Protein backbone atom coordinates (compact mmCIF):
# COMPACT_ATOMS: atom_id res chain seq x y z
CA UNK A 1 0.00 0.00 0.00
CA UNK A 2 1.39 3.42 -0.91
CA UNK A 3 1.47 5.75 2.09
CA UNK A 4 0.42 9.06 0.56
CA UNK A 5 -1.49 11.09 3.13
CA UNK A 6 -4.93 12.07 1.91
CA UNK A 7 -5.81 13.71 5.20
CA UNK A 8 -3.53 15.23 7.78
CA UNK A 9 -4.93 16.68 10.98
CA UNK A 10 -2.45 18.59 13.11
CA UNK A 11 -2.91 19.58 16.74
CA UNK A 12 -6.64 20.15 16.30
CA UNK A 13 -8.48 21.61 19.27
CA UNK A 14 -12.17 22.25 19.90
CA UNK A 15 -13.87 23.23 23.12
CA UNK A 16 -17.61 23.27 23.82
CA UNK A 17 -18.07 25.31 26.99
CA UNK A 18 -16.12 23.59 29.75
CA UNK A 19 -15.46 20.44 27.69
CA UNK A 20 -12.28 20.11 25.62
CA UNK A 21 -13.88 17.86 23.00
CA UNK A 22 -10.89 17.75 20.66
CA UNK A 23 -7.56 17.99 22.41
CA UNK A 24 -4.44 18.44 20.26
CA UNK A 25 -5.46 15.69 17.83
CA UNK A 26 -2.97 14.51 15.21
CA UNK A 27 -4.35 12.11 12.62
CA UNK A 28 -3.14 10.90 9.25
CA UNK A 29 -5.27 8.93 6.78
CA UNK A 30 -3.29 7.51 3.88
CA UNK A 31 -4.62 6.93 0.40
CA UNK A 32 -6.41 3.57 0.08
CA UNK A 33 -6.40 3.20 3.86
CA UNK A 34 -9.36 2.25 6.00
CA UNK A 35 -8.61 4.11 9.21
CA UNK A 36 -10.97 3.44 12.12
CA UNK A 37 -11.62 6.00 14.82
CA UNK A 38 -12.89 4.35 17.97
CA UNK A 39 -13.43 5.44 21.54
CA UNK A 40 -15.99 5.42 24.33
CA UNK A 41 -19.24 7.41 24.07
CA UNK A 42 -18.61 11.12 24.20
CA UNK A 43 -14.90 10.78 23.31
CA UNK A 44 -15.31 13.34 20.52
CA UNK A 45 -15.37 11.13 17.43
CA UNK A 46 -18.34 12.78 15.69
CA UNK A 47 -17.06 16.24 16.56
CA UNK A 48 -13.72 15.40 14.93
CA UNK A 49 -15.48 14.13 11.80
CA UNK A 50 -17.60 17.29 11.74
CA UNK A 51 -14.47 19.46 11.83
CA UNK A 52 -12.93 17.53 8.94
CA UNK A 53 -16.17 17.84 6.94
CA UNK A 54 -16.32 21.58 7.68
CA UNK A 55 -19.50 21.53 9.77
CA UNK A 56 -17.77 22.52 13.00
CA UNK A 57 -15.00 25.10 13.10
CA UNK A 58 -11.95 24.11 15.17
CA UNK A 59 -10.53 26.56 17.74
CA UNK A 60 -6.97 25.87 16.58
CA UNK A 61 -4.86 23.42 14.63
CA UNK A 62 -4.90 22.58 10.93
CA UNK A 63 -6.50 20.15 8.49
CA UNK A 64 -4.86 19.29 5.18
CA UNK A 65 -6.35 17.43 2.25
CA UNK A 66 -3.74 16.17 -0.23
CA UNK A 67 -1.26 18.62 1.31
CA UNK A 68 -3.55 21.69 0.99
CA UNK A 69 -4.81 23.46 4.04
CA UNK A 70 -8.62 23.33 3.98
CA UNK A 71 -9.28 25.01 7.34
CA UNK A 72 -10.99 28.03 5.76
CA UNK A 73 -13.02 26.03 3.23
CA UNK A 74 -16.80 25.65 3.35
CA UNK A 75 -18.43 22.23 3.55
CA UNK A 76 -19.42 22.48 -0.11
CA UNK A 77 -15.87 23.24 -1.21
CA UNK A 78 -14.54 20.33 0.84
CA UNK A 79 -17.16 18.07 -0.75
CA UNK A 80 -16.12 19.24 -4.21
CA UNK A 81 -12.50 18.52 -3.27
CA UNK A 82 -13.45 14.91 -2.52
CA UNK A 83 -14.59 14.65 1.08
CA UNK A 84 -17.88 12.80 1.45
CA UNK A 85 -19.63 12.33 4.76
CA UNK A 86 -22.22 9.76 5.77
CA UNK A 87 -24.34 10.36 8.83
CA UNK A 88 -25.55 8.19 11.70
CA UNK A 89 -29.06 8.65 10.35
CA UNK A 90 -30.37 8.00 6.86
CA UNK A 91 -30.14 11.11 4.73
CA UNK A 92 -31.53 9.94 1.42
CA UNK A 93 -34.87 11.29 0.22
CA UNK A 94 -37.48 8.69 1.04
CA UNK A 95 -40.15 9.92 -1.38
CA UNK A 96 -37.81 9.45 -4.35
CA UNK A 97 -36.71 6.20 -5.92
CA UNK A 98 -33.29 4.69 -5.33
CA UNK A 99 -32.29 5.70 -8.86
CA UNK A 100 -33.50 9.28 -8.40
CA UNK A 101 -31.53 9.66 -5.17
CA UNK A 102 -28.31 8.43 -6.75
CA UNK A 103 -29.01 10.53 -9.85
CA UNK A 104 -29.13 13.61 -7.63
CA UNK A 105 -25.63 12.83 -6.39
CA UNK A 106 -24.35 12.03 -9.89
CA UNK A 107 -25.89 15.21 -11.23
CA UNK A 108 -24.44 17.34 -8.44
CA UNK A 109 -20.99 15.84 -8.95
CA UNK A 110 -21.21 16.44 -12.70
CA UNK A 111 -21.75 20.11 -11.89
CA UNK A 112 -25.30 20.24 -13.23
CA UNK A 113 -27.94 22.45 -11.73
CA UNK A 114 -30.86 20.65 -10.19
CA UNK A 115 -33.42 20.47 -12.99
CA UNK A 116 -35.14 17.66 -11.16
CA UNK A 117 -35.93 14.45 -12.74
CA UNK A 118 -37.83 14.62 -15.94
CA UNK A 119 -34.97 15.86 -18.07
CA UNK A 120 -32.33 14.06 -15.99
CA UNK A 121 -34.04 10.69 -16.31
CA UNK A 122 -33.74 11.12 -20.07
CA UNK A 123 -29.99 11.75 -19.86
CA UNK A 124 -28.70 8.31 -20.63
CA UNK A 125 -25.13 9.03 -19.49
CA UNK A 126 -26.22 10.22 -16.07
CA UNK A 127 -28.65 7.32 -15.64
CA UNK A 128 -25.96 4.82 -16.64
CA UNK A 129 -23.58 6.29 -14.11
CA UNK A 130 -26.23 6.18 -11.37
CA UNK A 131 -26.98 2.55 -12.23
CA UNK A 132 -23.28 1.73 -12.04
CA UNK A 133 -23.12 3.05 -8.46
CA UNK A 134 -26.34 1.22 -7.53
CA UNK A 135 -24.79 -1.94 -8.93
CA UNK A 136 -21.64 -1.39 -6.89
CA UNK A 137 -23.67 -1.56 -3.68
CA UNK A 138 -25.82 -4.45 -4.94
CA UNK A 139 -29.02 -2.39 -5.24
CA UNK A 140 -29.48 -2.20 -9.00
CA UNK A 141 -32.46 -4.58 -8.87
CA UNK A 142 -34.32 -2.13 -6.62
CA UNK A 143 -33.57 1.04 -8.57
CA UNK A 144 -37.26 1.92 -9.04
CA UNK A 145 -38.29 1.30 -5.44
CA UNK A 146 -39.16 4.34 -3.33
CA UNK A 147 -36.38 4.66 -0.78
CA UNK A 148 -39.00 4.99 1.98
CA UNK A 149 -40.28 1.48 1.21
CA UNK A 150 -36.83 -0.13 1.48
CA UNK A 151 -35.49 -1.88 4.56
CA UNK A 152 -33.25 0.28 6.74
CA UNK A 153 -30.10 -1.59 5.70
CA UNK A 154 -31.01 -1.12 2.03
CA UNK A 155 -31.52 2.61 2.61
CA UNK A 156 -28.03 2.79 4.05
CA UNK A 157 -26.67 1.05 0.95
CA UNK A 158 -28.35 3.72 -1.19
CA UNK A 159 -26.54 6.32 0.88
CA UNK A 160 -23.23 4.63 0.19
CA UNK A 161 -24.08 4.63 -3.52
CA UNK A 162 -24.80 8.37 -3.25
CA UNK A 163 -21.48 8.93 -1.52
CA UNK A 164 -19.66 6.91 -4.18
CA UNK A 165 -21.36 8.93 -6.92
CA UNK A 166 -19.45 11.98 -5.75
CA UNK A 167 -16.24 10.02 -6.46
CA UNK A 168 -14.70 10.88 -3.11
CA UNK A 169 -11.03 10.69 -2.24
CA UNK A 170 -11.99 10.41 1.41
CA UNK A 171 -15.18 8.96 2.86
CA UNK A 172 -16.05 9.97 6.40
CA UNK A 173 -18.24 7.15 7.67
CA UNK A 174 -20.00 7.96 10.93
CA UNK A 175 -21.36 4.73 12.37
CA UNK A 176 -22.44 3.11 9.10
CA UNK A 177 -23.42 -0.09 10.96
CA UNK A 178 -25.69 1.71 13.46
CA UNK A 179 -29.16 0.15 13.53
CA UNK A 180 -28.24 -2.71 11.21
CA UNK A 181 -28.93 -6.36 12.02
CA UNK A 182 -26.09 -8.91 11.92
CA UNK A 183 -26.70 -9.94 8.29
CA UNK A 184 -26.96 -6.30 7.14
CA UNK A 185 -23.77 -5.40 9.03
CA UNK A 186 -21.98 -8.29 7.40
CA UNK A 187 -23.12 -7.08 4.00
CA UNK A 188 -21.91 -3.55 4.76
CA UNK A 189 -18.51 -4.85 5.92
CA UNK A 190 -18.21 -6.84 2.71
CA UNK A 191 -19.10 -3.75 0.69
CA UNK A 192 -16.48 -1.53 2.36
CA UNK A 193 -13.95 -4.33 2.02
CA UNK A 194 -14.67 -4.45 -1.71
CA UNK A 195 -14.32 -0.66 -1.94
CA UNK A 196 -10.91 -0.84 -0.29
CA UNK A 197 -8.36 0.83 -2.51
CA UNK A 198 -10.90 2.99 -4.35
CA UNK A 199 -10.78 5.76 -1.76
CA UNK A 200 -9.53 6.39 1.76
CA UNK A 201 -12.05 5.87 4.56
CA UNK A 202 -12.21 7.27 8.06
CA UNK A 203 -14.58 4.97 9.88
CA UNK A 204 -16.21 5.84 13.20
CA UNK A 205 -17.83 2.69 14.49
CA UNK A 206 -18.87 1.01 17.73
CA UNK A 207 -19.23 -2.42 16.09
CA UNK A 208 -15.83 -3.86 16.95
CA UNK A 209 -16.26 -6.88 14.68
CA UNK A 210 -16.63 -4.48 11.76
CA UNK A 211 -13.71 -2.32 12.91
CA UNK A 212 -11.33 -5.24 13.31
CA UNK A 213 -12.46 -6.80 10.03
CA UNK A 214 -11.89 -3.60 8.05
CA UNK A 215 -9.31 -1.31 9.61
CA UNK A 216 -5.74 -1.04 8.40
CA UNK A 217 -5.02 1.20 11.36
CA UNK A 218 -7.04 2.32 14.35
CA UNK A 219 -6.88 5.57 16.29
CA UNK A 220 -8.34 5.42 19.77
CA UNK A 221 -9.85 8.66 21.02
CA UNK A 222 -10.41 9.16 24.75
CA UNK A 223 -11.55 12.48 26.24
CA UNK A 224 -10.71 14.19 22.96
CA UNK A 225 -7.14 12.91 22.82
CA UNK A 226 -5.61 10.25 20.59
CA UNK A 227 -4.57 7.60 23.09
CA UNK A 228 -2.96 5.37 20.48
CA UNK A 229 -2.79 4.94 16.70
CA UNK A 230 -1.67 1.51 15.59
CA UNK A 231 -2.53 -1.70 13.76
CA UNK A 232 -5.62 -3.61 14.93
CA UNK A 233 -3.48 -6.33 16.56
CA UNK A 234 -1.47 -3.81 18.57
CA UNK A 235 -4.54 -1.81 19.55
CA UNK A 236 -6.29 -4.95 20.75
CA UNK A 237 -3.42 -5.90 23.05
CA UNK A 238 -2.72 -2.40 24.33
CA UNK A 239 -3.45 -2.26 28.08
CA UNK A 240 -4.28 1.48 27.96
CA UNK A 241 -6.96 0.78 25.35
CA UNK A 242 -8.41 -2.06 27.39
CA UNK A 243 -8.59 0.25 30.38
CA UNK A 244 -10.30 3.01 28.42
CA UNK A 245 -12.89 0.52 27.20
CA UNK A 246 -13.71 -1.04 30.57
CA UNK A 247 -17.47 -1.06 30.90
CA UNK A 248 -17.92 -0.02 27.29
CA UNK A 249 -17.66 -2.01 24.06
CA UNK A 250 -15.94 -5.37 24.13
CA UNK A 251 -12.82 -5.32 22.02
CA UNK A 252 -12.17 -9.08 22.19
Ligand SMILES: Nc1ncnc2c1ncn2[C@@H]1O[C@H](COP(=O)(O)OP(=O)(O)OP(=O)(O)O)[C@@H](O)[C@H]1O
Pocket residue numbers: 016017019021039040041042043044045046047048
Ligand atom coordinates in the same frame (compact mmCIF):
# COMPACT_ATOMS: atom_id res chain seq x y z
N1 LIG B 1 -22.66 21.34 19.53
C1 LIG B 1 -22.28 20.95 20.74
N2 LIG B 1 -22.38 21.78 21.81
C2 LIG B 1 -21.99 21.41 23.04
N3 LIG B 1 -21.46 20.20 23.32
C3 LIG B 1 -21.33 19.33 22.31
C4 LIG B 1 -21.74 19.64 20.98
N4 LIG B 1 -21.48 18.57 20.17
C5 LIG B 1 -20.95 17.63 20.98
N5 LIG B 1 -20.86 18.07 22.25
C6 LIG B 1 -20.31 17.33 23.39
O1 LIG B 1 -19.01 16.94 23.02
C7 LIG B 1 -18.71 15.65 23.55
C8 LIG B 1 -18.28 14.73 22.45
O2 LIG B 1 -19.40 14.45 21.61
P1 LIG B 1 -19.25 13.56 20.28
O3 LIG B 1 -20.64 13.38 19.74
O4 LIG B 1 -18.24 14.15 19.38
O5 LIG B 1 -18.70 12.19 20.89
P2 LIG B 1 -18.65 10.75 20.20
O6 LIG B 1 -17.33 10.17 20.55
O7 LIG B 1 -19.00 10.83 18.77
O8 LIG B 1 -19.81 10.00 21.00
P3 LIG B 1 -20.74 8.76 20.55
O9 LIG B 1 -19.84 7.58 20.42
O10 LIG B 1 -21.68 8.63 21.72
O11 LIG B 1 -21.43 9.14 19.27
C9 LIG B 1 -19.96 15.19 24.30
O12 LIG B 1 -19.79 15.50 25.66
C10 LIG B 1 -21.04 16.03 23.68
O13 LIG B 1 -22.10 16.23 24.59
